Amino acid sequence: MEKVTATIITIGDELLIGQTIDTNSAWMAQHLNAVGIWVQRRVAVGDSVEAIVQALNEESQTTNIILITGGLGPTADDITKPTLCKYFGGRLVEHQPTKERITALFASRGLPTLDRNMAQAMVPDVCTVIDNMRGTAPGMWFDKDGKVFVSMPGVPFEMKGMMEDSVIPKLVERFNPPGLLHQTLLTAGMGESFVAERLVDFEAGLPGTIKLAYLPSFGLLKLRLTANGKNREEAKRDLDLQFEQLKALLEDITVAEEDIPMSEVIAKLMLARGTTVGTAESCTGGGIAAAITSLSGSSTYFKGGIVSYANEIKQNVLGVKEETLAQFGAVSEETVREMVAGALKVLNTDYIMAVSGIMGPNGGSEDKPVGTVWIASGDKNRIVAVKHHMRYDRKRNIALTINAAMNQLKKFIEGKI
Amino acid sequence: MEKVTATIITIGDELLIGQTIDTNSAWMAQHLNAVGIWVQRRVAVGDSVEAIVQALNEESQTTNIILITGGLGPTADDITKPTLCKYFGGRLVEHQPTKERITALFASRGLPTLDRNMAQAMVPDVCTVIDNMRGTAPGMWFDKDGKVFVSMPGVPFEMKGMMEDSVIPKLVERFNPPGLLHQTLLTAGMGESFVAERLVDFEAGLPGTIKLAYLPSFGLLKLRLTANGKNREEAKRDLDLQFEQLKALLEDITVAEEDIPMSEVIAKLMLARGTTVGTAESCTGGGIAAAITSLSGSSTYFKGGIVSYANEIKQNVLGVKEETLAQFGAVSEETVREMVAGALKVLNTDYIMAVSGIMGPNGGSEDKPVGTVWIASGDKNRIVAVKHHMRYDRKRNIALTINAAMNQLKKFIEGKI
Numbered sequence: 001m002e003k004v005t006a007t008i009i010t011i012g013d014e015l016l017i018g019q020t021i022d023t024n025s026a027w028m029a030q031h032l033n034a035v036g037i038w039v040q041r042r043v044a045v046g047d048s049v050e051a052i053v054q055a056l057n058e059e060s061q062t063t064n065i066i067l068i069t070g071g072l073g074p075t076a077d078d079i080t081k082p083t084l085c086k087y088f089g090g091r092l093v094e095h096q097p098t099k100e101r102i103t104a105l106f107a108s109r110g111l112p113t114l115d116r117n118m119a120q121a122m123v124p125d126v127c128t129v130i131d132n133m134r135g136t137a138p139g140m141w142f143d144k145d146g147k148v149f150v151s152m153p154g155v156p157f158e159m160k161g162m163m164e165d166s167v168i169p170k171l172v173e174r175f176n177p178p179g180l181l182h183q184t185l186l187t188a189g190m191g192e193s194f195v196a197e198r199l200v201d202f203e204a205g206l207p208g209t210i211k212l213a214y215l216p217s218f219g220l221l222k223l224r225l226t227a228n229g230k231n232r233e234e235a236k237r238d239l240d241l242q243f244e245q246l247k248a249l250l251e252d253i254t255v256a257e258e259d260i261p262m263s264e265v266i267a268k269l270m271l272a273r274g275t276t277v278g279t280a281e282s283c284t285g286g287g288i289a290a291a292i293t294s295l296s297g298s299s300t301y302f303k304g305g306i307v308s309y310a311n312e313i314k315q316n317v318l319g320v321k322e323e324t325l326a327q328f329g330a331v332s333e334e335t336v337r338e339m340v341a342g343a344l345k346v347l348n349t350d351y352i353m354a355v356s357g358i359m360g361p362n363g364g365s366e367d368k369p370v371g372t373v374w375i376a377s378g379d380k381n382r383i384v385a386v387k388h389h390m391r392y393d394r395k396r397n398i399a400l401t402i403n404a405a406m407n408q409l410k411k412f413i414e415g416k417i
Numbered sequence: 418m419e420k421v422t423a424t425i426i427t428i429g430d431e432l433l434i435g436q437t438i439d440t441n442s443a444w445m446a447q448h449l450n451a452v453g454i455w456v457q458r459r460v461a462v463g464d465s466v467e468a469i470v471q472a473l474n475e476e477s478q479t480t481n482i483i484l485i486t487g488g489l490g491p492t493a494d495d496i497t498k499p500t501l502c503k504y505f506g507g508r509l510v511e512h513q514p515t516k517e518r519i520t521a522l523f524a525s526r527g528l529p530t531l532d533r534n535m536a537q538a539m540v541p542d543v544c545t546v547i548d549n550m551r552g553t554a555p556g557m558w559f560d561k562d563g564k565v566f567v568s569m570p571g572v573p574f575e576m577k578g579m580m581e582d583s584v585i586p587k588l589v590e591r592f593n594p595p596g597l598l599h600q601t602l603l604t605a606g607m608g609e610s611f612v613a614e615r616l617v618d619f620e621a622g623l624p625g626t627i628k629l630a631y632l633p634s635f636g637l638l639k640l641r642l643t644a645n646g647k648n649r650e651e652a653k654r655d656l657d658l659q660f661e662q663l664k665a666l667l668e669d670i671t672v673a674e675e676d677i678p679m680s681e682v683i684a685k686l687m688l689a690r691g692t693t694v695g696t697a698e699s700c701t702g703g704g705i706a707a708a709i710t711s712l713s714g715s716s717t718y719f720k721g722g723i724v725s726y727a728n729e730i731k732q733n734v735l736g737v738k739e740e741t742l743a744q745f746g747a748v749s750e751e752t753v754r755e756m757v758a759g760a761l762k763v764l765n766t767d768y769i770m771a772v773s774g775i776m777g778p779n780g781g782s783e784d785k786p787v788g789t790v791w792i793a794s795g796d797k798n799r800i801v802a803v804k805h806h807m808r809y810d811r812k813r814n815i816a817l818t819i820n821a822a823m824n825q826l827k828k829f830i831e832g833k834i
Contacts, residue, residue, distance in 0.1 A: 012630075013628070013630055013643070014630060014632050014641070015442075015443070015446075015459065016446055016455070016456045016457065016458075016459065017446050017447065017450045017456070017599065017641075017643070018442070018443040018444060018445065018446030018447030018448075018449075018450065018456075019443075019447070019601075019632060019639070019641065019676065020443065020632065020634075021438065021439075021440050021443045022438075022439060022442070022443070023438050025432075025435070025439070025461070026432070026435040026436075026437065026438045026439070027435060028435065029432075029433055029434050029435030030434065030435030030436070031435075032435075033434045033435065038433070039433045039434070039435075040433065040462075040463065040468065041433075041460060041461065041462055041468070041472075042432065042433065042459075042460070042461035043458060043459070043460050043461075044442070044458065044459035044460075045457075045458055046457065047630070051457065051458070055458075058475065073609060073631065074609060074610040074613060075609060075610070075613040075631045076613070076620055076629070077628070077629065077630045077631065111608075111611075114610050114611070114614055116610050116613060116614065117610050155633070156813070157809045157810060157813055160810075182434065184436075191528075192490060192491065192492060193491040193492070193531055193533055193534050194528075194531070196491060196492040196493070196533060197531055197533065203493055211430070211494070212493070212494065213430055213431060213464070213494045214490065214492045214494065215431050215436060215437065216572070217437075222436070224431070224436065226430070226434070259436065279703075279724070281703075284707070284710075285703075285706050285707050285709065285710025285711070285715070285719075286696075286698075286702075286703030286704065286705070286706030286707040286710065286722055286724060287703065287707040287710075288703070289702050289703030289707075289724045289726075290701070290702050290703040290704040290706075290707045292702065293701075293702025293703065293704075293724075293726060294702070294811075294812065294815070296776075296777070296778055296779060296811055297779070298702070298726075299726055299727065302702075302726050302727075303726055303727040303729060303730055304723070304724045304725050304726045304727055304730035304734070305703055305723075305724035305726075306721070306722075306723060306724070306734075307696070307703060307706045307710075307721045307722035307723070307724065308721050309706075309710060309715075309716055309719050309720055309721045309722075310716065310719075310720040310721055312720065312765065313720055313721035313764060316763070316765075317721070317723075317734070317763060317764075346733070346734060347730060347734075348729065348733070359713075360713070361713055362713060362714070392574050393574060394711075394713055395711065396573075396574060398711070
């Protein structure tokens, strides 16, 4: 069976001047992949009729499915709908169910419905309407020469709802895609090129239907195997076999046998043990706690955290000794150890992660250059502190420290440090 | 003078299966725009020779500059370099300075230099090498038929360094681009369609060289004016004139007269007043503190925060009364007010932001559905609490609450609430 391919076209000047980071495409690609549809290209174009038409013409040459997001809003820079209507030779007609939904939506917020909102209920008579249950702009499904074109709003929340509720099920029904499967091993502690060196024979022995990719991500390295098989069962069998081999080769650096964030690694550890965790953060400024609580259900194992950015908070809330700070400084083994001890008392949790470091660009010294971070993991029996050195800019150093703290806690709990 | 245009081609299967979110393109577009280079398209393709060659052929038809990122790593899935070498008719030769840099880099980390790392010092003899001061893979600059092609690593930190140090200055020297300028007004509190209604006459009166865009972003709305003028001075004059009119029309909902994150709005407020701020967060789990400390220099005005996820922490650390929690619940006006009062004492800051809410998907009730959030702002004289209702998924509700808390503090300080 042939690969079913899709191209994603995102429309909006904000993507071309860099004002908006495109997170939609990644989400769409993940969810299309999960049902076996391969995204072969992603194209971003501006709010211009010529650019949109050019993209539609070009992309429809080489793909089965074209998914379009953006440019459906109520304002004058939103030109996708009239452009598509003309492209597919239709004319705009009122869509009664959408009109009723828009009116009800504004009424529920106590707001009047403006003409420009009502205009969103006009749709090309040559499309099938995809209901938007979370906003005003309806989606549009066009069929032409065996290709499918779907236009959706650029608002992530609305697009995701339409994809899950309607577009993906309809695409699967229409194209019945073959197996396209991924398995990812999450590792930490060894650089990409050294892992590759260890995998030379493994890579050389991979069958042609399976591909290996290396994806470094904030101190972690993901190894992703992709199988593109004749059918899902066969592809899955081949993939499982290779994944087992990969796992055996990288056992010492494996963090998880799936593509999950570190916060989920911690969640699984805590839930399996019925334990609780808390944080004492200086340089990450609450980022570890925010990562952990990004997961629904985290209140089961996360009780809270202290963001002790100023030394005064380290002393007054966490009980770090004034002498410790004076003698060793805020970024020191002694301080992070006292942060753990203090937080264990204040937060009354089974485990504590504590970090103190210099994220840059300022604040470094010869002794403690930018990137110096002390990370401590502890419980009531012992505390382990490890010095790290992050080599990047502020944002990346913070992200690296957040991952490193969680990975260190995992190793601490497993008795590896 | 004609527009100077660029296309960004990103290479990597991880972009097409949605494993990686492309933040590079937005950064590149911003920085190209800043020097007057208009990004007209962005294309993402997989790790496939055919896909790369097709993209090079197509994009070079319509643009002056092609910037390529990704696929330069030391592993077998990185095929960009040999593909480009063949495309431009060159052969690979050793680049001595890169070889020396790679050797020194690995030596400084106490690691051996592997053959696959040394292979990164091989470059096509038909390119100009762009030095990579932050990693192993060098950049490559090709000239062909009046077009410029630049290949850079996909690692954001390395790409950014090369763009800033070499690529952007060289492109400006080569193409001398005309004026392309943006000004953005940041607003909050009024929906896109209502703002558009107010701006009907303004939009109709805009000269042809100036474009208005609406960019909703987590409870904020950015209004961006873009001028594309014959020269930078003229474009700037026209833009300033229109921006003044826009400001006058939206004075009541303006948050900032530039495109900055809310954390920077708070930074400016605090620095101007010489005051300090702290946080008491439940449902945002440290996200407000993390946003504030993402800025370098935030230690001047941010002392710390309490992430009181569990009620036990609200009581023991912030001193919220057990009766308050029992009678009104954790998500209530009474609780957030006590959180502010407690945090003012514990953290000893001039201002406190406190939040407590239900971010979903679970935890809602008929009384307090998912999305219910109480936000309080306070100083030693008064505390103001406002109930909000977020209508989205967990991640977005958290992001909205973080922005709303900072915006509310701004209004509190300015005496508007």
